[in-house]
Amino acid sequence: MFKSLAPIEGNQQPQLQLLWEDKDVKFDVPQLHKNLRSGERVLDYIYHIEDSKGNPGDTGRLMVTNLRIIWHSLVHKKYNLSIGYARICNTNTRIVQAKARIASQALYILAICNETRFEFLFTDVSGETSRRDQPIFASVFDVYHLYQRTYLYRDLKLRGAIVQSGQLVILPDEQVYSQVPGVWNLSSDQGNLGSFVVSNIRLVWFADANETFNISLPYLQIESLRVRESKYGPALVIQTAETGGGYVLGFRVDPAERLNELFKELCSLHTIFGEQPNFGIQYNAQDARQRLAEAAEEAAQASQFKVDNFEELDERQEREINTKLNSYLAEGCLGKMASGSSSGQEERLPVYCKELGFAMEQIRDGYKLQDLWNVMPTKMETME
Numbered sequence: 001m002f003k004s005l006a007p008i009e010g011n012q013q014p015q016l017q018l019l020w021e022d023k024d025v026k027f028d029v030p031q032l033h034k035n036l037r038s039g040e041r042v043l044d045y046i047y048h049i050e051d052s053k054g055n056p057g058d059t060g061r062l063m064v065t066n067l068r069i070i071w072h073s074l075v076h077k078k079y080n081l082s083i084g085y086a087r088i089c090n091t092n093t094r095i096v097q098a099k100a101r102i103a104s105q106a107l108y109i110l111a112i113c114n115e116t117r118f119e120f121l122f123t124d125v126s127g128e129t130s131r132r133d134q135p136i137f138a139s140v141f142d143v144y145h146l147y148q149r150t151y152l153y154r155d156l157k158l159r160g161a162i163v164q165s166g167q168l169v170i171l172p173d174e175q176v177y178s179q180v181p182g183v184w185n186l187s188s189d190q191g192n193l194g195s196f197v198v199s200n201i202r203l204v205w206f207a208d209a210n211e212t213f214n215i216s217l218p219y220l221q222i223e224s225l226r227v228r229e230s231k232y233g234p235a236l237v238i239q240t241a242e243t244g245g246g247y248v249l250g251f252r253v254d255p256a257e258r259l260n261e262l263f264k265e266l267c268s269l270h271t272i273f274g275e276q277p278n279f280g281i282q283y284n285a286q287d288a289r290q291r292l293a294e295a296a297e298e299a300a301q302a303s304q305f306k307v308d309n310f311e312e313l314d315e316r317q318e319r320e321i322n323t324k325l326n327s328y329l330a331e332g333c334l335g336k337m338a339s340g341s342s343s344g345q346e347e348r349l350p351v352y353c354k355e356l357g358f359a360m361e362q363i364r365d366g367y368k369l370q371d372l373w374n375v376m377p378t379k380m381e382t383m384e
Helices: 129-133 138-148 256-275 285-303 315-319 323-339 369-373
Strands: 007-012 025-027 042-051 059-065 068-073 080-084 088-097 103-113 116-124 176-185 192-199 202-207 214-218 222-230 233-240 248-253 350-353 358-361
Touching (some): 042 138, 222 248, 222 256
Antiparallel strands (some): 007 222, 233 248
């Protein structure tokens, strides 16, 4: 709709640097470990690591950033590789035989890029046996999981669960600057009426009639912003980056003065975000290691068996379940056998028992009601 129309003079916005670091696998890029893009931060360093499949024998280090994993050799400066988190399919750790046949911990990564399968094996070659049982690669797994949960900071999202009851679900570190109602989405012939939400991280539009019809567009995926003439009048035209699908999106905002104000605001936020992007990943490797150490210590303490908390009982008492009751019953059976009559040797008339509240057979001499009522011994003694 907008490709054949010329932009209004001066209403254009310069392009941002295309984000490729998290979406590509690259090898032997000059000064790779020093040329980090704006907003990319190294969250952890893992030393004494060998790229066992690609560069065996070269000791290097892993750099865990908020967009990718970087390995570079400390022996040959030109050997390095970059693995974007978006291309990782599987990660796990293994125990392998390293130098001098020492069992060492290794990180296995399976990545797929441009229909090509890559397998990486990063092995600890420090020679320290204590590192074999330590989670030296824990930061790789932690940051990778954080990356998967923060895609709205980096990627365009269509028809997502981003609006509830007409309110945008705010991301951590996100600040809403303005909300613009009465915005027409010109992607279809009849148009859809909705609202804009402008924040420091993204531009969100959702339809008033159906809030699930929406788009979340981070500034990182905006290639250009323009105001163009269309058959509906002046319109805001947004060209998304190739990594964001390469869409051309058109929106009409009335009146024209409000459109120009919105355009200037988006241009300003787009420029600020380009200078210092927020990729949404907050991670402190030192704090994470401390939490792991505390959790391991608590687990070790909980697994210890404390004998002081238990008392050993004399099991012989448990087997003596009311011996007086057994004796009473046995005497009755012996009396019957001696008399040779089923009616018993001596008949005992029933008497009223105040303790129980009903009539019962009179108890023989030498026994009490309490002796026959208790099933278990009244006192259990502990063994010394």
